Amino acid sequence: MTSGPQTIVLITGANQGIGYAAAEQLLKQKNYYILLGSRNAGTVQKLPPNVTDDASIQQAADQIESKHGRINVLINNAGINNELSLYSKQQESKESKPDLAALRQIYRDAYEVNLFGAAITTEAFTPLLEKAIAKPARIVFVSSHTGSIGLRVDQSSNFYERMSQPSFPVYRSSKTAMNMLTLHYAAKFKEQGWKVNASCPNLTKSAFSRFSDLGRSPTVSAVNIVRLATLSDDGETGQYSDENGVVDW
Ligand SMILES: NC(=O)c1ccc[n+]([C@@H]2O[C@H](COP(=O)([O-])OP(=O)(O)OC[C@H]3O[C@@H](n4cnc5c(N)ncnc54)[C@H](OP(=O)(O)O)[C@@H]3O)[C@@H](O)[C@H]2O)c1
Numbered sequence: 031m032t033s034g035p036q037t038i039v040l041i042t043g044a045n046q047g048i049g050y051a052a053a054e055q056l057l058k059q060k061n062y063y064i065l066l067g068s069r070n071a072g073t074v075q076k077l078p079p080n081v082t083d084d085a086s087i088q089q090a091a092d093q094i095e096s097k098h099g100r101i102n103v104l105i106n107n108a109g110i111n112n113e114l115s116l117y118s119k120q121q122e123s124k125e126s127k128p129d130l131a132a133l134r135q136i137y138r139d140a141y142e143v144n145l146f147g148a149a150i151t152t153e154a155f156t157p158l159l160e161k162a163i164a165k166p167a168r169i170v171f172v173s174s175h176t177g178s179i180g181l182r183v184d185q186s187s188n189f190y191e192r193m194s195q196p197s198f199p200v201y202r203s204s205k206t207a208m209n210m211l212t213l214h215y216a217a218k219f220k221e222q223g224w225k226v227n228a229s230c231p232n233l234t235k236s237a238f239s240r241f242s243d244l245g246r247s248p249t250v251s252a253v254n255i256v257r258l259a260t261l262s263d264d265g266e267t268g269q270y271s272d273e274n275g276v277v278d279w
Pocket residue numbers: 042043044045046047048049068069070078079080081082106107108109110143147172173174175230231232233234235236237238239245248
């Protein structure tokens with residue numbers, strides 16, 4: 031027996047890793063219905079196939095609208111870090127000149143998923159989030175501590191040593207830009223009572239980190255994402271956090 035309308039959640043890139051762990055935890059919430067975004071056919075349900083493909087994002091929005099009429103929560107989780115391949119190629123190469131075309135492509139590919147994908151998915155699903163009248167929307171941007179300019183420059187922070195390294199400029203800047211998207215949508219939908227926030231998973235043992243032994247379990251990294259997805263009406267909006275609290279932008 032169900033009580034009241036279901037809370038419908040769409041998570042992009044949820045066939046594995048942190049997105050999948052978030053789905054597992056959200057399923058334990060009372061009366062939640064989870065749509066797993068997966069670009070691979072053959073996994074749970076093909077929704078939306080690829081956040082870099084506008085037609086498929088729109089197709090997913092149309093399908094969900096005709097089946098469910100709305101979504102209540104959008105979790106922009108799909109993300110890549112494609113820089114490792116560039117650095118290993120650079121180390122192998124005897125060329126002193128950088129491969130500019132390869133670097134430009136790395137930037138394009140990373141921004142396509144991490145930034146443009148999250149922005150276009152949010153725009154495509156805004157009409158469905160607007161239809162969640164009984165329960166104003168929640169949007170979670172899955173960002174990263176590594177995108178924080180605050181942690182990058184704050185010498186008193188525990189993160190400073192790691193964050194001040196000149197590493198992963200492509201990935202990190204894409205997440206910094208995603209943080210601005212978070213603030214943009216938080217301001218845009220403040221009057222409507224939407225809660226729009228960014229979460230920092232921290233280094234996690236997933237395909238993304240090549241299953242780094244230094245990474246923690248996706249289950250732990252999903253906890254704050256789930257908290258932000260299920261915020262009550264007095265919860266925060268326009269904030270950047272991990273499970274320990276607010277993170278400096
Ligand atoms: N792992 C970490 O250490 C870490 C730390 C901080 C932040 N994060 C962030 O956490 C999020 C989830 O990462 P994760 O660790 O769970 O990595 P993951 O296990 O590699 O999962 C990433 C998910 O994104 C999907 N994806 C990639 N490109 C896509 C595209 N073009 N369209 C749709 N989906 C796409 C992947 O699909 P496929 O399975 O088809 O590739 C996969 O489902 C990412 O945004 C990442 O930046 C991760």
